[in-house]
Amino acid sequence: MSARRRIRMTFVPGGESVTAELLDDEAPATCQLVWDMLPLEHDLQHAQYSGREVFMLLGGASPAPRENQTRLPLPGEVLYWSETDTSVTGGGTALVEICLIYGRGVMLRGAEGTTSPGSLFARIPGDWKYDWAAFAVACGRVRREGTHRLRLERVER
DSSP states (O other): OOOOOEEEEEEETTOOEEEEEEOTTTOHHHHHHHHHHOSEEEEEEEOSSSSSEEEEEOTTOOOOOOOSEESSOOTTEEEEEEEEOOSTTTTTOEEEEEEEEOSSSOOOBOTTSOBOOEEEEEEOOSOTTTTSHHHHHHHHHHHHHOOEEEEEEEEOO
């Protein structure tokens, strides 16, 4: 098997950074969709309902095909989540997000607390407590301090 394509995620201006491997064999359409969008730079927000998850809202982005879906992601997993929320609280607005899971106990949830799957398309190698702890701490600061800027870019071979 050839080497996986990779993306770098970097907090701006703090500099905390990780590299994630795209799961082209498991979510080929989603990986290509994200790859074609790069580079991206957006503010990260912290999830309200899901747990240790930060996300960037992608206004105007297309929903991805539903592939390699999970509701219970693990630390280091990166998901493409989209939903047209027609609930009482959602207002019918289409939402597209790239979600980063930085700790345990996450269950993806929509606006009314119902579980909502995302397409797992990338994974940060290593252990979140040891190998990329500074990045996980930076993600946690989003919850306490509010939005922080994150850049996603291709890692060329």
